[in-house]
Amino acid sequence: MPRPIEALIHTEALAHNLGRARERAGGARVWAVVKANAYGHGIERAFEGLRGADGFALLDLAEAERLRALGWRGPVLLLEGCFEPRDLEACSRLHLWHVVHCGEQIDWLALHKTHQPHRVFLKVNSGMNRLGFAPASVRTAWARLDALPQVGEISLMTHFSDADGARGIAHQMAAFDAATRDLPGERCLANSAAVLRHAREAGVAADWVRAGVLCYGSAPDFPAHDIAHWDLRPTMTLRSRLIAIQTLQRGDTVGYGSTFTADAALRIGIVACGYADGYPRHCATGTPVLVDGVRTRTVGRVSMDMLAVDLAPVPGAGFGSEVTLWGEGPGGSRLPVDDVAHAAGTIGYQLMCALAPRVPVRAVS
Numbered sequence: 025m026p027r028p029i030e031a032l033i034h035t036e037a038l039a040h041n042l043g044r045a046r047e048r049a050g051g052a053r054v055w056a057v058v059k060a061n062a063y064g065h066g067i068e069r070a071f072e073g074l075r076g077a078d079g080f081a082l083l084d085l086a087e088a089e090r091l092r093a094l095g096w097r098g099p100v101l102l103l104e105g106c107f108e109p110r111d112l113e114a115c116s117r118l119h120l121w122h123v124v125h126c127g128e129q130i131d132w133l134a135l136h137k138t139h140q141p142h143r144v145f146l147k148v149n150s151g152m153n154r155l156g157f158a159p160a161s162v163r164t165a166w167a168r169l170d171a172l173p174q175v176g177e178i179s180l181m182t183h184f185s186d187a188d189g190a191r192g193i194a195h196q197m198a199a200f201d202a203a204t205r206d207l208p209g210e211r212c213l214a215n216s217a218a219v220l221r222h223a224r225e226a227g228v229a230a231d232w233v234r235a236g237v238l239c240y241g242s243a244p245d246f247p248a249h250d251i252a253h254w255d256l257r258p259t260m261t262l263r264s265r266l267i268a269i270q271t272l273q274r275g276d277t278v279g280y281g282s283t284f285t286a287d288a289a290l291r292i293g294i295v296a297c298g299y300a301d302g303y304p305r306h307c308a309t310g311t312p313v314l315v316d317g318v319r320t321r322t323v324g325r326v327s328m329d330m331l332a333v334d335l336a337p338v339p340g341a342g343f344g345s346e347v348t349l350w351g352e353g354p355g356g357s358r359l360p361v362d363d364v365a366h367a368a369g370t371i372g373y374q375l376m377c378a379l380a381p382r383v384p385v386r387a388v389s
């Protein structure tokens with residue numbers, strides 16, 4: 025008998041969330057961002073739910089190859105472009121569109137032998153200061169690309185640092201606009217947070233948006249807003265079962281380091297899920313969890329293969345009861361991954377991406 029832990033990928037929820045991106049983005053085309061193995065969901069499983077996208081954006085050539093193997097013939101965009109000159113051969117062979125964010129990538133293109141000109145997205149550093157050409161050098165980069173026979177259509181792109189928060193995007197919109205005002209080409213600016221929070225503002229949705237985490241049922245601006253507010257649905261459920269019950273007396277402790285002490289008699293359940301499954305070890309006592317669909321809390325430290333939960337709110341629970349670590353629970357119950365991430369001092373992205381290879385995953389509708 026395998027351990028009772030498993031992850032479910034909800035393909036209809038993926039399609040629903042993608043639809044939400046479309047609604048918010050007006051007429052813009054939508055890239056479904058599927059980097060990091062589709063935020064831990066698996067490219068193949070995510071593709072089932074997201075095939076209605078206008079294109080797929082990712083970083084990794086092997087993942088691009090997997091998409092092509094699934095039969096996807098539409099646009100695929102490499103968000104960081106090429107890492108070395110020979111990556112351009114894969115771009116030609118697989119018909120990948122790619123970001124150009126630095127002079128080296130233009131040098132490589134100039135030496136590349138291809139029959140078909142490449143579609144490139146020139147990346148502007150409008151203030152994130154990770155990738156992209158500084159505003160003052162955008163025109164020169166554009167002119168260099170425009171002069172190359174290896175390059176066909178040139179689009180323009182930037183990335184926001186604060187679309188989810190108080191600083192917002194106005195300063196970056198202004199920098200992007202100033203750097204690109206009289207350059208032709210399609211524009212692609214918004215990530216999930218900008219799609220949800222800013223897409224109704226002039227120029228933000230532009231020609232393409234890049235919808236990542238929102239497709240996967242996580243609110244990029246949690247806790248200011250949750251997925252219910254944005255009408256998003258969980259796309260990943262991590263669930264397991266109780267494999268033991270303990271009854272604590274006042275003064276008894278639980279787990280490594282005895283970080284939890286019962287102040288009265290307490291029934292607890294031991295769950296077959298630990299940090300080696302991708303559950304965050306940093307969750308302190310009090311992290312939300314569902315047992316038989318009822319919201320309760322973890323107690324004590326998370327260990328490699330197990331964690332403990334308070335059964336006081338669920339007196340009917342016992343050996344074998346279903347535990348929802350995040351996602352959809354029984355009877356219509358739900359625990360958004362953002363609630364768990366928040367308790368662990370991180371974000372939903374990280375929990376989903378960290379789902380461990382030892383957890384069996386299956387797609388459900």
Ligand SMILES: *Cc1c(COP(=O)(O)O)cnc(C)c1O
Pocket residue numbers: 057059103183214215216217234235236237238244
């Ligand atoms: C990851 C990524 C996105 C998607 O971000 P979300 O916050 O998940 O929507 C968009 N653009 C770029 C350049 C990225 O690297």
